[in-house]
Amino acid sequence: MNESLRFHLLGSSQKFQDICIQIEKIAKVEATALITGETGTGKEMAARAIHYHSNRSSKPFIPVNCGALPEALIESELFGHERGAFTDAKSASPGLVSEADGGTLFLDEIDALSLKAQAAILRFLQDNTYRRVGSGVQRQANVRIIAASNADFNRLLSIGHFRSDLIYRINVLTIHMPALRERTGDALELAQVFLKRFSHHYKLPPKSLHPDTINHIIKHNWPGNIRELENVIHREFLMSETNQIQFGNHSPTQSLDKERLFKNAKANAIAEFERAYLYKVLEQASGNLSEAARIAGQERSAFGKLARKYGIQSSV
Numbered sequence: 400m401n402e403s404l405r406f407h408l409l410g411s412s413q414k415f416q417d418i419c420i421q422i423e424k425i426a427k428v429e430a431t432a433l434i435t436g437e438t439g440t441g442k443e444m445a446a447r448a449i450h451y452h453s454n455r456s457s458k459p460f461i462p463v464n465c466g467a468l469p470e471a472l473i474e475s476e477l478f479g480h481e482r483g484a485f486t487d488a489k490s491a492s493p494g495l496v497s498e499a500d501g502g503t504l505f506l507d508e509i510d511a512l513s514l515k516a517q518a519a520i521l522r523f524l525q526d527n528t529y530r531r532v533g534s535g536v537q538r539q540a541n542v543r544i545i546a547a548s549n550a551d552f553n554r555l556l557s558i559g560h561f562r563s564d565l566i567y568r569i570n571v572l573t574i575h576m577p578a579l580r581e582r583t584g585d586a587l588e589l590a591q592v593f594l595k596r597f598s599h600h601y602k603l604p605p606k607s608l609h610p611d612t613i614n615h616i617i618k619h620n621w622p623g624n625i626r627e628l629e630n631v632i633h634r635e636f637l638m639s640e641t642n643q644i645q646f647g648n649h650s651p652t653q654s655l656d657k658e659r660l661f662k663n664a665k666a667n668a669i670a671e672f673e674r675a676y677l678y679k680v681l682e683q684a685s686g687n688l689s690e691a692a693r694i695a696g697q698e699r700s701a702f703g704k705l706a707r708k709y710g711i712q713s714s715v
């Protein structure tokens with residue numbers, strides 16, 4: 400494995416190492432690739448790794464979040480437009496495909512593309528030619544497309560939201576990024592590296608993980624995957640008041656319950672002690688409260704109050 404790739408893509412689990420081997424292989428060839436996986440599993444990182452280990456590394460890597468672009472603008476964003484092509488087109492724009500010429504265009508959340516935009520991408524993938532919106536001129540760009548999605552394509556295909564011909568063109572090569580919970584040992588390894596990075600970044604003394612926290616990191620499901628882990632470590636690194644970070648053992652409600660349990664147990668123990676003590680000194684004083692108060696070393700009034708608390712009426 401290439402050293403710089405190893406530096407950026409953390410994780411020693413077999414499952415992730417197999418992914419790194421696939422990434423290296425895919426970097427060496429020119430075909431379109433599709434990266435799938437749950438949110439936060441490192442799809443964009445994988446796409447960047449492919450680009451920077453390919454022959455295109457000296458050319459741009461251009462990420463486009465298809466889900467964030469309004470449908471009306473997506474074609475002009477990708478392929479550019481001429482001045483006056485639409486109301487807001489005050490000047491001509493070359494578009495992202497042209498910007499990515501020689502490099503890689505990363506189409507993130509590709510499942511969010513409208514059917515119209517999918518058709519435009521498909522045309523471009525077929526012969527590397529495109530037209531700016533509002534222009535009749537056919538242009539060419541040498542762009543590798545890497546797409547990513549966390550959607551279930553089979554479902555999208557079955558309800559007609561995604562063109563099957565585009566899928567077949569895109570997923571010549573596929574990588575499925577495993578969820579963090581499937582990567583044995585990686586969560587803790589990443590957590591430790593993130594801790595070091597934050598200490599370095601903020602120029603603050605290093606912090607370590609409490610054993611309970613280590614346990615939690617290993618057992619937690621991490622539905623938000625690496626992004627969730629990174630955020631938690633970031634927050635806890637900054638917020639924890641000691642050098643040993645502790646989180647995840649109990650939720651705040653559980654901790655309230657525990658606190659209540661402790662208070663109840665303590666109150667019960669005290670009550671039991673007081674009652675037993677009262678009876679003992681009253682017995683010694685033959686039921687005489689004043690005498691019992693004297694034996695207990697207490698004021699008569701305070702002792703009387705305690706006795707009433709336990710239902711013992713002053714008989715003397």
Ligand SMILES: Nc1ncnc2c1ncn2[C@@H]1O[C@H](COP(=O)(O)OP(=O)(O)OP(=O)(O)O)[C@@H](O)[C@H]1O
Pocket residue numbers: 407408409410436437438439440441442443444445549589625626629
């Ligand atoms: N193997 C890894 N080693 C270290 N950091 C990683 C790794 N994979 C991902 N990360 C970090 O986790 C975060 C999420 O990664 P990335 O944005 O690539 O995930 P994604 O799958 O594209 O997420 P989303 O589906 O939410 O867009 C980033 O901050 C990235 O730096």
Ligand SMILES: [Mg+2]
Pocket residue numbers: 442443507
């Ligand atoms: Mg992403």
